[in-house]
Amino acid sequence: MSLFNVLRASLAAALITTVTVSALVPLPAHAQAASAPAAQAPAPAAAPAAPPSAAVTEEAVENPYGLKALWNQGDWVAKGTLVIMVIMSMGSWYIIFTKVFEQRAMLRSAREDADAFWKASSVKSGVGSLKEGSAFRYIAETGIQASDHHEGTMVESIDKHTWISMSIDRAVGSINNRLQDGLAFLATVGSTAPFVGLFGTVWGIYNALVKIGISGQASIDKVAGPVGEALIMTAIGLAVAVPAVMGYNWLIRRNKAVMDSTRAFSGDLLNVLLSGKR
Numbered sequence: 001m002s003l004f005n006v007l008r009a010s011l012a013a014a015l016i017t018t019v020t021v022s023a024l025v026p027l028p029a030h031a032q033a034a035s036a037p038a039a040q041a042p043a044p045a046a047a048p049a050a051p052p053s054a055a056v057t058e059e060a061v062e063n064p065y066g067l068k069a070l071w072n073q074g075d076w077v078a079k080g081t082l083v084i085m086v087i088m089s090m091g092s093w094y095i096i097f098t099k100v101f102e103q104r105a106m107l108r109s110a111r112e113d114a115d116a117f118w119k120a121s122s123v124k125s126g127v128g129s130l131k132e133g134s135a136f137r138y139i140a141e142t143g144i145q146a147s148d149h150h151e152g153t154m155v156e157s158i159d160k161h162t163w164i165s166m167s168i169d170r171a172v173g174s175i176n177n178r179l180q181d182g183l184a185f186l187a188t189v190g191s192t193a194p195f196v197g198l199f200g201t202v203w204g205i206y207n208a209l210v211k212i213g214i215s216g217q218a219s220i221d222k223v224a225g226p227v228g229e230a231l232i233m234t235a236i237g238l239a240v241a242v243p244a245v246m247g248y249n250w251l252i253r254r255n256k257a258v259m260d261s262t263r264a265f266s267g268d269l270l271n272v273l274l275s276g277k278r
Contacts, residue, residue: 075207081200081233088189088196089240095182096247103179103254109134110261123272135175139266142171147273164273168266175262179255183248190245197237204230 113130120126123144130137146167147160158166208227 077203078200078207078233081196081203082236085193085196085200085236085240088193088244092186092189092240092244092247095186096243096251099179099182099251100254103251103258106135106179106258107261109136110258110265113137114261114265118268123269135262136265138175139168139171139262140269143168143266143269143273161274165270168270172259172262172266176255176259179258183251183255186244186248186251190241190248193241193244194234194237197234197240200233200237201230204233 109131113134113136116129117126117136117140120129123140127137127140127144130140143164146164205227208230
């Protein structure tokens with residue numbers, strides 16, 4: 001064998017050995033991570049779905065600083081103030097509703113009964129068409145009575161025109177006074193209810209400060225509750241005063257419309273009685 005063949009066989013054996021060793025040596029960690037297929041990456045775990053039958057429940061928490069707590073924790077002054085404002089509110093609403101019904105009845109009587117009265121042949125027959133207890137019947141009966149009982153009495157020194165006019169005016173004044181009943185109470189409630197509520201607020205804050213001073217704790221939970229309960233008094237006072245003031249102004253305006261119809265009826269009745277037609 002020649003020397004060339006020996007060298008060629010040795011180089012081939014060395015090359016085969018190098019390739020075999022390279023295949024057996026492990027690659028570095030970052031190289032293995034880079035060569036790992038993306039499909040082998042672990043998938044993120046899916047969040048468990050809420051069961052469809054699960055219902056969300058909310059627990060009702062009672063307000064520890066509300067009106068109920070104010071009544072339970074208040075002294076006799078605070079409770080008395082609340083009772084007074086409740087009475088004022090109930091009285092105001094009672095007067096408002098009763099006056100509205102009374103005014104509505106008088107306005108209806110002015111439209112319907114007065115028309116029937118003037119279509120009658122005489123004043124006395126027209127009185128029978130008016131409703132019992134109505135304001136217009138009261139005025140008509142007063143005028144007829146003044147006209148029939150003028151002669152032979154103490155009032156004959158007064159001329160007939162003046163006597164009948166005075167009698168009808170007194171009847172109209174009585175109706176006006178009846179319409180004004182209760183409005184003074186509404187005015188009083190509207191002007192005093194805010195101050196009654198303010199008195200309850202001042203008294204409640206005073207008691208709250210005394211309790212805070214005794215306990216020695218001025219944290220927000222110790223201050224907010226008692227002070228908030230005291231401020232409820234002011235809110236109640238305003239809630240009582242506002243309807244009373246608005247109802248008073250509204251009823252005054254409606255009274256004016258009622259009295260305009262009443263005075264018009266009384267003036268026409270006076271002229272008919274003075275003409276001698278009864």
